[in-house]
Amino acid sequence: xxxxxxxxxxxVVRQFLIASVFWGVVAMxxxxxxxxxxxxxxxxxxxxxxxxxxxxxxHTNAAIFAFVGNMIFCGIYxxxxxxxxxxxxxxxxxxxxxxxxxxxxxxxxxxxxxxFSRGKEYxxxxxxxxxxxxxxxxxxxxxxxxxxxIRNEKSLxxxxxxxxxxxxxxxxxxxxxxxxxxTSLLHSYPIFGGVQDALVQWWYGHNAVAFxxxxxxxxxxxxxxxxxxxxxxxxxxxxxxxFWSLVFIYIWAGPHHLLNTALPEWxxxxxxxxxxxxxxxxxxxxxxxxxxxxxxxxxxxxxxxxKFLAAGVTFYGMSTFExxxxxxxxxxxxxxxxxxxxxxxxxxxxxxNSFMAAGMFYWLVPRLWNTKLHSTKLADLHFWIGMVGxxxxxxSMWVSGITQGLMLNAVTxxxxxxxxxxxxxxxxxxxxxxxxxLGGGLFLxxxxxxxxxxxxxxxxxxxxxxxxxxxxxxxxxxxxLSLIGGFLNPPVVYSFxxxxxxxxxxxxxxxxxxxxxxxxxxxxxxAMIHLGLSGKKWNEWYEKLLESWLPFTVLxxxxxxxxxxxxxxxxxxxxxxxxxxAPIQKVYTPLELAGRDIYIREGCYNCHSQMIRSLxxxxxxxxxxxxxxxxxxDFPFQWGSKRTGPDLERVGGKYPNIWHxxxxxxxxxxxxxxxxxxxxxxxKQVTDIPALTSKIRVLTGYGVPFPPRSPDAILQxxxxxxxxxxxxxxxxxxxxxxxxxxxxxxxxxxxLGRYSVPAAQxxxxxxxxxxxxxxxxx
Amino acid sequence: xxxxxxxxxxxxxxxxIAFAASFCIFAxxxxxxxxxxxxxxxxxxxxxxxxEKRS
Numbered sequence: 001x002x003x004x005x006x007x008x009x010x011x012v013v014r015q016f017l018i019a020s021v022f023w024g025v026v027a028m029x030x031x032x033x034x035x036x037x038x039x040x041x042x043x044x045x046x047x048x049x050x051x052x053x054x055x056x057x058x059h060t061n062a063a064i065f066a067f068v069g070n071m072i073f074c075g076i077y078x079x080x081x082x083x084x085x086x087x088x089x090x091x092x093x094x095x096x097x098x099x100x101x102x103x104x105x106x107x108x109x110x111x112x113x114x115x116f117s118r119g120k121e122y123x124x125x126x127x128x129x130x131x132x133x134x135x136x137x138x139x140x141x142x143x144x145x146x147x148x149x150i151r152n153e154k155s156l157x158x159x160x161x162x163x164x165x166x167x168x169x170x171x172x173x174x175x176x177x178x179x180x181x182x183t184s185l186l187h188s189y190p191i192f193g194g195v196q197d198a199l200v201q202w203w204y205g206h207n208a209v210a211f212x213x214x215x216x217x218x219x220x221x222x223x224x225x226x227x228x229x230x231x232x233x234x235x236x237x238x239x240x241x242x243f244w245s246l247v248f249i250y251i252w253a254g255p256h257h258l259l260n261t262a263l264p265e266w267x268x269x270x271x272x273x274x275x276x277x278x279x280x281x282x283x284x285x286x287x288x289x290x291x292x293x294x295x296x297x298x299x300x301x302x303x304x305x306x307k308f309l310a311a312g313v314t315f316y317g318m319s320t321f322e323x324x325x326x327x328x329x330x331x332x333x334x335x336x337x338x339x340x341x342x343x344x345x346x347x348x349x350x351x352x353n354s355f356m357a358a359g360m361f362y363w364l365v366p367r368l369w370n371t372k373l374h375s376t377k378l379a380d381l382h383f384w385i386g387m388v389g390x391x392x393x394x395x396s397m398w399v400s401g402i403t404q405g406l407m408l409n410a411v412t413x414x415x416x417x418x419x420x421x422x423x424x425x426x427x428x429x430x431x432x433x434x435x436x437x438l439g440g441g442l443f444l445x446x447x448x449x450x451x452x453x454x455x456x457x458x459x460x461x462x463x464x465x466x467x468x469x470x471x472x473x474x475x476x477x478x479x480x481l482s483l484i485g486g487f488l489n490p491p492v493v494y495s496f497x498x499x500x501x502x503x504x505x506x507x508x509x510x511x512x513x514x515x516x517x518x519x520x521x522x523x524x525x526x527a528m529i530h531l532g533l534s535g536k537k538w539n540e541w542y543e544k545l546l547e548s549w550l551p552f553t554v555l556x557x558x559x560x561x562x563x564x565x566x567x568x569x570x571x572x573x574x575x576x577x578x579x580x581x582a583p584i585q586k587v588y589t590p591l592e593l594a595g596r597d598i599y600i601r602e603g604c605y606n607c608h609s610q611m612i613r614s615l616x617x618x619x620x621x622x623x624x625x626x627x628x629x630x631x632x633x634d635f636p637f638q639w640g641s642k643r644t645g646p647d648l649e650r651v652g653g654k655y656p657n658i659w660h661x662x663x664x665x666x667x668x669x670x671x672x673x674x675x676x677x678x679x680x681x682x683x684k685q686v687t688d689i690p691a692l693t694s695k696i697r698v699l700t701g702y703g704v705p706f707p708p709r710s711p712d713a714i715l716q717x718x719x720x721x722x723x724x725x726x727x728x729x730x731x732x733x734x735x736x737x738x739x740x741x742x743x744x745x746x747x748x749x750x751x752l753g754r755y756s757v758p759a760a761q762x763x764x765x766x767x768x769x770x771x772x773x774x775x776x777x778x
Numbered sequence: 779x780x781x782x783x784x785x786x787x788x789x790x791x792x793x794x795i796a797f798a799a800s801f802c803i804f805a806x807x808x809x810x811x812x813x814x815x816x817x818x819x820x821x822x823x824x825x826x827x828x829x830e831k832r833s
Contacts, residue, residue, distance in 0.1 A: 153825070155825070232827060240807070467830065495801075495802035496799060499801045499805070542806075542807070562800035566792075566796050569792055
């Protein structure tokens with residue numbers, strides 16, 4: 001044994017901290033702007049890069065990846081070094097990680113307002129940036145796991161487990177949801193379409209919340225809460241159960257974002273049940289965090305760090321109670337597509353993420369710069385302003401969302417819609433939209449106060465050098481458990497066989513079920529005898545696992561990948577049109593496809609859904625409920641997640657061309673009280689017809705049955721269809737060239753809800769409505 | 779709902795094995811955590827409290 005002094009790499013920790021504060025202010029500034037745009041449409045300024053549809057993805061990406069991303073990297077790098085008693089493995093990789101991540105954020109901040117978008121929520125960034133994200137994430141992973149490999153502390157604290165789960169699961173989710181084929185340097189189509197894309201997207205979207213915004217922050221909670229309270233975590237065993245329960249259950253819950261839609265029933269039920277199961281581990285974790293403050297509650301009155309951490313953990317409990325509640329199908333019928341969801345996510349990001357970030361920053365900055373916090377009173381003021389801001393925000397969104405849900409679903413005793421005009425619902429919630437601006441503005445003010453307070457604190461100190469002395473053995477010890485040993489050991493093998501035979505007994509039929517039952521009983525007996533005879537084995541295996549990061553990582557990966565496979569694989573490998581007499585989506589004409597890409601560029605999916613749910617209110621308002629086969633050629637799917645405006649799945653043919661023409665120029669001219677932005681540039685910009693050749697080639701590769709067309713034929717087709725629309729507009733005195741973008745958008749909107757009847761019904765006319773039998777079957 | 783889609787038989791097998799793998803990991807590690815020795819748990823719980831030197 002020899003004694004060695006370790007100097008921690010806190011430079012990168014300081015860099016990520018400053019970046020997080022900066023981007024946090026930017027993200028929330030954009031948030032307040034887009035909240036204001038929803039209340040006052042003039043704030044869109046008739047400018048493409050300032051419209052809501054383009055800025056909303058900027059806000060969400062900035063809040064998630066820039067603000068929280070930098071915050072978790074800061075916390076992970078700081079706490080990991082202390083927990084494993086080792087300096088980060090590579091200073092170069094640390095710097096590459098930091099600067100690479102900031103470049104990605106800058107690239108996102110430029111491309112999103114310019115309209116370069118993949119059209120998938122929280123996954124809008126274009127493919128070159130996606131590759132950069134994957135590269136930098138790999139850099140982060142190498143740096144992290146390399147540090148674990150050279151650590152001077154055998155045991156792995158539970159916070160490290162949460163970080164491991166974050167790194168591997170985010171990689172899996174991000175790569176799967178960003179599988180795509182480029183059509184140009186700045187554009188691509190995802191390889192999944194329709195229901196497959198919907199499922200993959202919300203498997204990703206939900207678990208981005210779980211594994212980017214929750215598990216790393218829980219790791220941070222398990223490190224900084226004991227640190228700030230100066231006492232160990234309330235129950236370490238509970239923290240372990242918390243970890244494994246979250247990892248096991250969270251990954252299954254994605255389909256709750258698609259309740260009451262055309263998603264297969266079994267997947268909806270799966271998502272709902274696993275969401276409800278999340279109540280237990282989430283509240284177990286919340287209680288574990290709060291009870292860590294036992295005996296230290298008096299400090300919460302005076303210490304802003306504990307104030308923020310305690311409130312952050314409480315908001316974690318609130319939002320993880322609310323989430324499963326909203327995943328119940330009947331509650332979801334009210335909450336989905338409404339402002340309630342917006343309130344829910346902000347109780348998580350503002351209450352949980354931002355407050356935990358503030359607590360961590362107020363604790364870290366004086367230590368990282370070897371000084372005292374500039375002003376405790378200012379930090380207290382930040383806390384109370386932020387708290388009032390959050391409460392105003394989420395309460396207004398609850399009121400607004402529940403109002404929207406109830407009004408849109410309300411039916412009169414004679415079976416008609418109680419509020420047939422969508423704008424009646426929009427205008428009934430205006431006061432709540434104003435309250436949201438106030439709440440968001442207060443929270444932003446608190447963030448600015450924090451930035452100022454931390455800036456003054458940093459100015460008063462200097463970067464600290466943190467060291468620790470460790471005892472290093474002369475010969476490096478081996479890992480406690482080999483990779484194979486992580487799996488091939490009695491507890492894991494017996495458990496696997498027991499669960500497998502249980503599945504065989506429960507789900508198979510006939511002989512397979514009977515044999516499975518016999519094997520189940522026999523395995524249980526053998527396991528009991530084996531583990532009874534060698535009672536210590538189970539504990540030995542587990543305690544070795546706590547010291548072995550590689551098998552631990554693989555076990556975590558297997559747990560999360562299994563949940564994903566069960567949901568994703570069946571829908572990826574189904575033949576969506578086989579054996580069905582349901583109507584099938586019509587293949588887009590080139591002009592309609594161009595219009596669809598403009599629709600995606602402008603972020604229309606942020607406010608308009610294209611999925612009529614199987615609910616009375618939806619069907620009465622928009623028409624027959626949506627079916628899987630009606631969006632199979634949509635790459636990406638456009639089911640949406642919010643209805644600031646009405647659903648558009650069957651809007652084709654509902655209004656004449658002139659209505660769309662005037663509506664897009666000035667929505668108030670056709671819809672009094674609308675909050676939609678004007679789109680004057682669509683009347684000046686020319687549709688990008690040459691790009692359609694490669695776009696159609698890629699989509700044909702995906703199996704979309706486009707008829708073969710040369711580039712000239714594509715151009716000719718666009719001109720012909722454009723001429724039909726412009727000729728119709730001319731009858732209303734409108735003169736416009738057929739190559740303008742508005743014509744492509746009109747062509748796209750007018751075909752929404754048109755479909756073909758499959759060859760199984762040769763007598764049926766094209767574009768015929770579905771039979772009542774088909775409608776009721778859905 | 780299933781009238782719209784055609785599932786391959788192998789997906790049922792994949793589902794069962796994936797669920798078994800996932801659930802068995804969950805069960806074994808939770809049982810392992812519950813049976814973990816008190817001394818080990820105490821040692822782990824105190825890990826964040828170690829102080830460092832700053833200059």
